[in-house]
Amino acid sequence: MKIRNLPKASRSMIGLLALASMPVMAASDTEQAATDEKKAAAKDAAAVLPEVSVSGQSEKAEPTLVEKYKLPVTVESITKEKLDDKVNVFNTEDAIKYMPSILVRKRYVGDTNAPLATRTTGTSSSARTLIYADGVLLSSLLANNNGNTGSPRWNTVTPNEIERVDMLYGPFSAAYSGNSMGGVLNITTKMPEKFEAHASAQASWQDYSMYGNSGTYETQNYSAGIGDKHNDLSFRFDFNHLDSASHPVSYATSTLSTTNAGPSDVAVAGAYQTLNQNGQGMMVLGGSQIVHTVQDNFKWKLAYDISPTVKASYTLGMWQNNADWTADSFLRNAAGNQVSTGNVNIGGKQYKLSTGPTFTGSTVDQTTWSHGMNLKSNTGGKFDWELVGSVVDLGNDITRAPTVDPSLAAAGGAGKLTSQNGTNWHTADAKGIWRPGDYFGNHEVSFGFHHDLYELVNPVYVTSNWMSGDPTSNLSNSAGKTQTEGYWLQDSWDFYKKWNFTAGGRLENWNAYDGVNSSIVSGSYKTLNQANLHSVNFSPKGKLTWSPNEQLKFGAAIGKAYRYPTAGELFQTTAVGTGASATLINGNPNLKPEDVLSSELSGEYFFKNGRIRLSLFQENVKNAIYATQSLVDVRGGTAIKTSITNNIGQTDTYGIELSGDANDVGINGLDIFASGTWTDSKITDNAYSDSLLAAGVAKSTGKDTPRIPQWRANFGVSYRATDKLIGSVNGRYSGMQYGSLNNTDIVHNTYFGTASFFVVDTRIKYQLTKQLSLSGGIDNINNNKYFIFHPFPQRTYMAELKFNY
Numbered sequence: 001m002k003i004r005n006l007p008k009a010s011r012s013m014i015g016l017l018a019l020a021s022m023p024v025m026a027a028s029d030t031e032q033a034a035t036d037e038k039k040a041a042a043k044d045a046a047a048v049l050p051e052v053s054v055s056g057q058s059e060k061a062e063p064t065l066v067e068k069y070k071l072p073v074t075v076e077s078i079t080k081e082k083l084d085d086k087v088n089v090f091n092t093e094d095a096i097k098y099m100p101s102i103l104v105r106k107r108y109v110g111d112t113n114a115p116l117a118t119r120t121t122g123t124s125s126s127a128r129t130l131i132y133a134d135g136v137l138l139s140s141l142l143a144n145n146n147g148n149t150g151s152p153r154w155n156t157v158t159p160n161e162i163e164r165v166d167m168l169y170g171p172f173s174a175a176y177s178g179n180s181m182g183g184v185l186n187i188t189t190k191m192p193e194k195f196e197a198h199a200s201a202q203a204s205w206q207d208y209s210m211y212g213n214s215g216t217y218e219t220q221n222y223s224a225g226i227g228d229k230h231n232d233l234s235f236r237f238d239f240n241h242l243d244s245a246s247h248p249v250s251y252a253t254s255t256l257s258t259t260n261a262g263p264s265d266v267a268v269a270g271a272y273q274t275l276n277q278n279g280q281g282m283m284v285l286g287g288s289q290i291v292h293t294v295q296d297n298f299k300w301k302l303a304y305d306i307s308p309t310v311k312a313s314y315t316l317g318m319w320q321n322n323a324d325w326t327a328d329s330f331l332r333n334a335a336g337n338q339v340s341t342g343n344v345n346i347g348g349k350q351y352k353l354s355t356g357p358t359f360t361g362s363t364v365d366q367t368t369w370s371h372g373m374n375l376k377s378n379t380g381g382k383f384d385w386e387l388v389g390s391v392v393d394l395g396n397d398i399t400r401a402p403t404v405d406p407s408l409a410a411a412g413g414a415g416k417l418t419s420q421n422g423t424n425w426h427t428a429d430a431k432g433i434w435r436p437g438d439y440f441g442n443h444e445v446s447f448g449f450h451h452d453l454y455e456l457v458n459p460v461y462v463t464s465n466w467m468s469g470d471p472t473s474n475l476s477n478s479a480g481k482t483q484t485e486g487y488w489l490q491d492s493w494d495f496y497k498k499w500n501f502t503a504g505g506r507l508e509n510w511n512a513y514d515g516v517n518s519s520i521v522s523g524s525y526k527t528l529n530q531a532n533l534h535s536v537n538f539s540p541k542g543k544l545t546w547s548p549n550e551q552l553k554f555g556a557a558i559g560k561a562y563r564y565p566t567a568g569e570l571f572q573t574t575a576v577g578t579g580a581s582a583t584l585i586n587g588n589p590n591l592k593p594e595d596v597l598s599s600e601l602s603g604e605y606f607f608k609n610g611r612i613r614l615s616l617f618q619e620n621v622k623n624a625i626y627a628t629q630s631l632v633d634v635r636g637g638t639a640i641k642t643s644i645t646n647n648i649g650q651t652d653t654y655g656i657e658l659s660g661d662a663n664d665v666g667i668n669g670l671d672i673f674a675s676g677t678w679t680d681s682k683i684t685d686n687a688y689s690d691s692l693l694a695a696g697v698a699k700s701t702g703k704d705t706p707r708i709p710q711w712r713a714n715f716g717v718s719y720r721a722t723d724k725l726i727g728s729v730n731g732r733y734s735g736m737q738y739g740s741l742n743n744t745d746i747v748h749n750t751y752f753g754t755a756s757f758f759v760v761d762t763r764i765k766y767q768l769t770k771q772l773s774l775s776g777g778i779d780n781i782n783n784n785k786y787f788i789f790h791p792f793p794q795r796t797y798m799a800e801l802k803f804n805y
Contacts, residue, residue, distance in 0.1 A: 062378055064188070073169060091110065091154060094159070097732065103712070108244065108291060108793060112148065117182075122706055129179065129182040130184045131184075138152045138153045141425065143567070153368060157297075160225055160240075170617065171541075171598055173490070174490045175448060178561035178593070179563055181561050181596045189236075191236060192236060195228040197804075200803065203218070204218065204219045205217070211274070251284050254351055257346070261350040268331040285329065285330060290325065293321060295320065311375075317372075321365075341407045361401075367395045371392075396421055398418070399419075402415040403415050412465045414465070446504075449487055451486075453481065454481065456572060478517060478572040482510070487507045487508075500547075512533040516530065541558070557602075565592075573586050594625055595623050602614065602616075611662075615658075617655050618655075620653075621650065622650050624650065646689060651681065654681075672716065683705055683741065707738075714730070724768075739753070739754045759779070762777050762781055775798075
């Protein structure tokens, strides 16, 4: 089923972080409400409170999860109002790109492989963070990578739904599994209190040039929605339609040839010689993975107020994606015609295009269904409870690619069909909070039960026609399941004036089973049933908070966590890249859970119209799971780099994070925010894996942990000139990082490299009428050309017309 012509969408630019709020403050601190405190103190308190709750919601708005369950975590937030005024949001993930220590690997508008990186996690470790929208888990804990299996399902949420976003840092709350080691992102969407409707149209244009070639790539994004509330029943329907064209996300490359060209080799021009990430000569022959994606997202939400304090809600989402991935050879013969196959002569050397770099494309057809169910109470009295369930099903997920020469592929030759149909996950949570009152201080005891099941179904078939043919035989299969049950309890105890101690623990029972790996070995299809795995672990947590006055808050937190291997890490074989640059990453059915110990010291100061926070953080990970050093496997005369997912001994990370924001700085309407993070992350023990490497291969012990830069920073300045006009300038900086365990990728600003970058974005919004607004902006106005393995967007112009009723 394809629904390609209906509207859908959204767009995004610079995100302001709204503040951090430490949830361990005692509700029973009654001095603040006391009678005749000094006028000045009361005035200061009134000035601070609006900054702490930058939600822009009405006073009867429900508390966030952090507030309701007294979660002992550092929080940064951003609300719908700030997103609308100051951020260009094309896709949902754009809403968080200016939060402290955050990076989303978004390579183009509509990127379906966009994992979240945080203080201590990189862009290839998607399973080290949790992303929720109204209790529906968007994180795909089927894998721990930045590919289709492991990347979060951002596109199942429409940006116009967003009411607020809260980022919770670290695994310090017993309410979340060890996948929270990098943090938890909670997206809250809006339900109407009266009739409302919205529509928007967005467009962007990117002028892109790299390796001597250039092009212009355009995107259109449309959205519409309607909602209302009748008595106790409210509903909302949102629809997005995105039509996006990307720059080349990858490149067809070759090592420098040492073979002299023959008389029959076609002399060509257009190749670009440079260095690869390891400092070796590399010939760039063309662009690949030039993506044209058409995505439609439908979201239905119903909510019913069973009583003034009990509410039920149900969410149904359907996301569809039809994408074509094409290639563009840079090579031209003497007549100026494009060359993408055969043997060619470049500078007197022979390059074999048919068995080396590939200029073939692929197609993707995806339909994902998501369901979310919630039943909860909100009395604020002795006891509150909540039941949450979610289901995400990749109902249709097919990728088709040719296996024949490009000259034959255009006519629909043989190929392979990779399926994830039937891959799914579901979660169920029951939680409550009991407020018994004063027993040697005020207590608020929260507790819960968690269940999840992830099922990977990933066969690969041979087909006689890669464009439309049915499967003719099996090529390989990867399948398996993981299941976790967790029980948690924590107590937020105000044991003395201005002091709070929150302690808790989480007991988890994890199983991996039904693991299957099949492939063709020596001409026959063979299947291996993997052994089941089982682990039971307990994770204690604790945080001490002291608030000497209304302006200051200090916290010390420590948390143990276990991050269990995903089905993909255990059982899946995936290919990264294409042609000669492809790498096979094999699963490992003998992986151990990652054993995590994290801690944080934090201090926060609230002043009139603003706040500032300083955090010192640490993370120790034993049995960290990474893809180890690549080796070369020769199959059928073609060298294929292979890598295996493995446990490495230990990584240690230390860092400092500074974050702050202020409103009406010097003059009314001038707002600023800024954050900076310094991180030192090292592989401190990988002796066993290092001992297996061949002589002369660089060892990884003592090297920087991959994909974690030493420096990150964000800033923003906005000015509201009038009630109708607001403009902003925002920036993002990330320092250099390594992509390999042994840090041999020493050339950073090249394809396959991981470069530092500094990007400045702008936005201006004008409120034409009460309902109609016009916005425009430029992302990467300084046109920084950088890589994080893949090339990232260059200067991009954006425009938006939005209607809200």
